[in-house]
Amino acid sequence: MLLLFAHPVLERSRANRRLLAGVRDLPGVTVHDLYEAYPTLAIDVRREQRLLLDHDVIVFQHPFYWYSVPAILKEWQDLVLEHGWAYGAGGDALRGKITFNAITTGGSEAAYRREGSNRFTMRELLAPWDQTAHLCKMTFLAPFVVHATLKLVGDDGFGPHVALYRQILEAVRDHRLDLAAAANAERLDEAHVRTSAASATAASATAANTSATPPTIATNTLEVR
Amino acid sequence: MDSLLGQAFVYLAAAVIGVPIAKRLGLGSVLGYLLAGVVIGPWALGLVGTEGQDVMHFAEFGVVMMLFLVGLELRPALLWQLRRPILGLGGLQVVVTIAAATAGGLALGVDARQSLALGMIIAMSSTAIVLQSLGERGLMKSGGGQASFSVLLFQDLAVIPMLALFPLLAAHGVAHAEDHGHGEVSFVASLPAWAQALALLGAVAVVVLSGRFVVRPAFRLLAATRLREVFTAAALFLVVGIALLMDTVGLSPALGTFLAGVVLAESEYRHELEGDIEPFKGLLLGLFFISVGAQIDFGLVRAAPLTIVGLVVGVVTLKAAILYGLAVAFRLDPASRWLFALGLAQVGEFAFVLLSFGEQQGVLVPAVSGPMLAVVALSMAITPLGFVLLERVILPRVTATVGQRVHDEVESSEHPVVIAGFGRYGQVVGRILKANGIGATVLDLDSNMVDVLRRLGHRVYYGDASRPELLHAAGCAHAKVFVLAVDDPEQGVLIAKTVKHEFPHLKIVARARNRPHHYELRALGIEHITRETVASAVESATRTLQYVGFRAHTAHRMARLWREHDERLIEDLAALWGGDQNTYFAAARRASEEAERLIQAEAPRVYADADAAWDNEVLRSEDARSDERG
Numbered sequence: 001m002l003l004l005f006a007h008p009v010l011e012r013s014r015a016n017r018r019l020l021a022g023v024r025d026l027p028g029v030t031v032h033d034l035y036e037a038y039p040t041l042a043i044d045v046r047r048e049q050r051l052l053l054d055h056d057v058i059v060f061q062h063p064f065y066w067y068s069v070p071a072i073l074k075e076w077q078d079l080v081l082e083h084g085w086a087y088g089a090g091g092d093a094l095r096g097k098i099t100f101n102a103i104t105t106g107g108s109e110a111a112y113r114r115e116g117s118n119r120f121t122m123r124e125l126l127a128p129w130d131q132t133a134h135l136c137k138m139t140f141l142a143p144f145v146v147h148a149t150l151k152l153v154g155d156d157g158f159g160p161h162v163a164l165y166r167q168i169l170e171a172v173r174d175h176r177l178d179l180a181a182a183a184n185a186e187r188l189d190e191a192h193v194r195t196s197a198a199s200a201t202a203a204s205a206t207a208a209n210t211s212a213t214p215p216t217i218a219t220n221t222l223e224v225r
Numbered sequence: 226m227d228s229l230l231g232q233a234f235v236y237l238a239a240a241v242i243g244v245p246i247a248k249r250l251g252l253g254s255v256l257g258y259l260l261a262g263v264v265i266g267p268w269a270l271g272l273v274g275t276e277g278q279d280v281m282h283f284a285e286f287g288v289v290m291m292l293f294l295v296g297l298e299l300r301p302a303l304l305w306q307l308r309r310p311i312l313g314l315g316g317l318q319v320v321v322t323i324a325a326a327t328a329g330g331l332a333l334g335v336d337a338r339q340s341l342a343l344g345m346i347i348a349m350s351s352t353a354i355v356l357q358s359l360g361e362r363g364l365m366k367s368g369g370g371q372a373s374f375s376v377l378l379f380q381d382l383a384v385i386p387m388l389a390l391f392p393l394l395a396a397h398g399v400a401h402a403e404d405h406g407h408g409e410v411s412f413v414a415s416l417p418a419w420a421q422a423l424a425l426l427g428a429v430a431v432v433v434l435s436g437r438f439v440v441r442p443a444f445r446l447l448a449a450t451r452l453r454e455v456f457t458a459a460a461l462f463l464v465v466g467i468a469l470l471m472d473t474v475g476l477s478p479a480l481g482t483f484l485a486g487v488v489l490a491e492s493e494y495r496h497e498l499e500g501d502i503e504p505f506k507g508l509l510l511g512l513f514f515i516s517v518g519a520q521i522d523f524g525l526v527r528a529a530p531l532t533i534v535g536l537v538v539g540v541v542t543l544k545a546a547i548l549y550g551l552a553v554a555f556r557l558d559p560a561s562r563w564l565f566a567l568g569l570a571q572v573g574e575f576a577f578v579l580l581s582f583g584e585q586q587g588v589l590v591p592a593v594s595g596p597m598l599a600v601v602a603l604s605m606a607i608t609p610l611g612f613v614l615l616e617r618v619i620l621p622r623v624t625a626t627v628g629q630r631v632h633d634e635v636e637s638s639e640h641p642v643v644i645a646g647f648g649r650y651g652q653v654v655g656r657i658l659k660a661n662g663i664g665a666t667v668l669d670l671d672s673n674m675v676d677v678l679r680r681l682g683h684r685v686y687y688g689d690a691s692r693p694e695l696l697h698a699a700g701c702a703h704a705k706v707f708v709l710a711v712d713d714p715e716q717g718v719l720i721a722k723t724v725k726h727e728f729p730h731l732k733i734v735a736r737a738r739n740r741p742h743h744y745e746l747r748a749l750g751i752e753h754i755t756r757e758t759v760a761s762a763v764e765s766a767t768r769t770l771q772y773v774g775f776r777a778h779t780a781h782r783m784a785r786l787w788r789e790h791d792e793r794l795i796e797d798l799a800a801l802w803g804g805d806q807n808t809y810f811a812a813a814r815r816a817s818e819e820a821e822r823l824i825q826a827e828a829p830r831v832y833a834d835a836d837a838a839w840d841n842e843v844l845r846s847e848d849a850r851s852d853e854r855g
Binding site for chain 1 (some may be wrong): 767775776777778779780781844845
């Protein structure tokens with residue numbers, strides 16, 4: 001699994017710093033910090049393509065800026081996903097790979113609804129990424145989203161989200177995720193996740209310990225295989 | 226006015242007064258020289274008399290030098306490319322013109338032998354006038370210019386058989402007579418034919434081989450002495466030596482030096498040689514044109530004005546018509562056709578030699594050669610008028626339909642960039658240009674460096690870039706950008722001044738050693754100046770910030786912000802630097818104190834400003850307030 005991470009000022013980040021720290025040590029996950037690797041946004045296309053070829057799951061972790069990705073990810077898309085390599089005639093390099101976005105937003109979940117202040121749902125706003133994946137013959141899953149990060153405070157506030165993020169990455173890595181459900185869900189944490197009883201207990205224990213846990217996590221369905 | 230100095234004074238005064246006036250009137254320097262010659266000649270002021278003819282023969286050496294310079298401009302590969310125009314166009318021009326002029330002579334009642342001799346004379350055009358006029362107007366590399374040059378080159382070759390033919394045309398066997406100039410008859414002539422041919426081939430071999438294997442190492446040694454006058458002497462020695470050698474074996478010295486020029490065209494000393502020979506060539510050619518002007522026998526013109534004028538018009542029209550026809554047959558574009566036809570329509574300086582040679586050989590009678598001399602000189606004198614006509618009347622009409630083609634061709638054959646100084650700094654610039662397919666002409670003063678770089682396949686030339694002649698030779702007139710990358714600040718300022726003065730159109734990208742140097746260059750009006758160590762120091766600082774713990778992207782942005790800040794500081798301080806060292810250093814001292822204060826005080830604010838977009842603390846407090854309201 002390849003985790004392509006993009007945050008221009010990670011040192012000032014609250015959510016993404018914690019999320020990244022929570023999954024950095026996961027075996028089988030390669031973390032690639034794009035702004036650190038390309039401080040001038042000059043992307044090494046061949047290196048990026050090799051990394052993509054070496055992994056089956058591509059996760060884009062980033063804050064949601066202006067309903068989209070930070071600048072370097074757009075540059076990455078523009079340069080790395082070459083015609084004849086990622087799409088078009090002979091462009092089969094990414095066929096069958098799984099991809100999704102792991103996003104933090106300042107706005108609440110309620111804001112990202114038709115009737116909310118942002119007027120569109122997360123999936124609607126991610127339509128360009130959905131279609132990009134489709135064009136590259138990849139399987140596009142629902143995003144993992146941490147909403148309302150402005151209201152979350154300290155490790156207590158972010159802790160459950162970090163734990164859930166780690167669980168989901170593990171599940172995807174271990175092929176325990178129901179891909180069809182994940183592709184159709186509104187958000188990845190709503191999808192049916194097949195995980196071990198032990199980790200399910202651990203997750204609910206974490207959830208129980210946290211008073212500020214958002215309802216989405218509490219209602220999360222974990223199906224044990 | 227008989228003393229050498231007196232004569233020199235007269236000629237120089239004529240040039241100094243006549244040429245600028247002609248230039249100002251847009252007539253070109255050649256016409257200026259010719260008119261100056263007429264004015265000082267026996268029919269006006271009478272400052273020069275019959276000795277003018279000797280001066281003319283001496284000055285013909287300018288033509289030799291000019292062909293050497295032309296050769297230097299022509300790489301062998303380019304010469305090979307021109308083989309079709311040289312042999313086809315040149316050959317046809319000579320043959321057709323001889324035939325037509327001979328027929329014309331017969332029609333006018335001149336006997337067959339004399340008509341043929343005159344035909345050969347008329348077929349020649351003036352290398353001196355044409356090349357000078359083309360060069361002056363930047364037309365040498367245009368389609369018409371190349372075609373003209375090809376024909377001139379063939380004519381120079383054709384002279385050899387003509388000189389051999391003249392004695393055969395003589396009505397009654399006349400003994401070999403002494404002759405000046407091209408047709409020198411020497412001891413080689415007394416050898417049997419096979420030996421003559423052998424001597425001829427030998428001389429050519431000597432020129433080619435020594436150009437390849439002797440001249441370059443010798444020049445390298447001379448260049449290492451860094452004595453400019455020795456180099457100049459060597460250049461002159463080379464040209465004079467080859468001219469003598471060619472004369473000895475009966476070849477045209479102009480052709481010999483042209484050959485030598487071609488051989489040296491790919492040498493690293495090409496531009497330096499051009500720079501050294503150019504002023505001598507210019508002076509001698511000027512002298513030559515003045516003496517042509519002084520030679521025009523207005524007595525003959527006054528005696529039979531209609532005949533002379535009719536002959537001049539007839540000859541020029543005939544030549545121009547044939548040239549135009551050939552230009553159409555060889556598919557030159559309309560602008561080039563006219564340039565070709567009007568440019569080559571005059572009779573050349575070689576006619577002077579052939580006329581006197583013909584007279585001595587008994588081919589021509591004075592009654593024919595006398596008026597012919599005046600016709601030749603007058604046809605040369607009206608050539609610059611032809612160029613004026615071409616530029617003012619014909620070209621504007623023709624180019625309106627064919628666009629900017631002539632102009633484009635001139636530009637495309639030159640490198641767009643000239644780099645002065647090819648050390649650590651210039652090399653990087655040159656390599657990046659080369660990597661992007663941009664050609665650069667490089668000038669450097671270190672002959673060892675030049676050597677090494679040439680072996681590596683760079684187009685590098687030895688020479689002092691503060692010399693205007695060298696800059697001209699390096700193609701600054703056609704280049705777009707001049708990269709000033711020499712490491713010596715004083716030398717840099719000197720070069721910058723010359724380039725700014727001589728080529729105001731050139732964009733200069735300059736390397737500055739430090740702030741004072743930066744300001745000095747700035748005062749000259751140079752657009753882009755880079756202090757040589759700042760960029761690399763900033764890179765080191767960026768890396769240091771990273772190792773201290775800054776994120777790479779943040780370190781990069783901080784360094785960029787600092788550079789902008791530093792550039793502003795330089796701009797602010799520039800106003801204080803009026804060239805007065807004391808003021809500047811005082812300001813710089815204050816500035817360094819100020820800079821320290823600024824960096825300390827301003828840096829955190831700069832940081833905050835730059836990050837406003839990504840600062841979620843502001844958003845958080847606003848979010849909290851809206852919750853309170855809501």
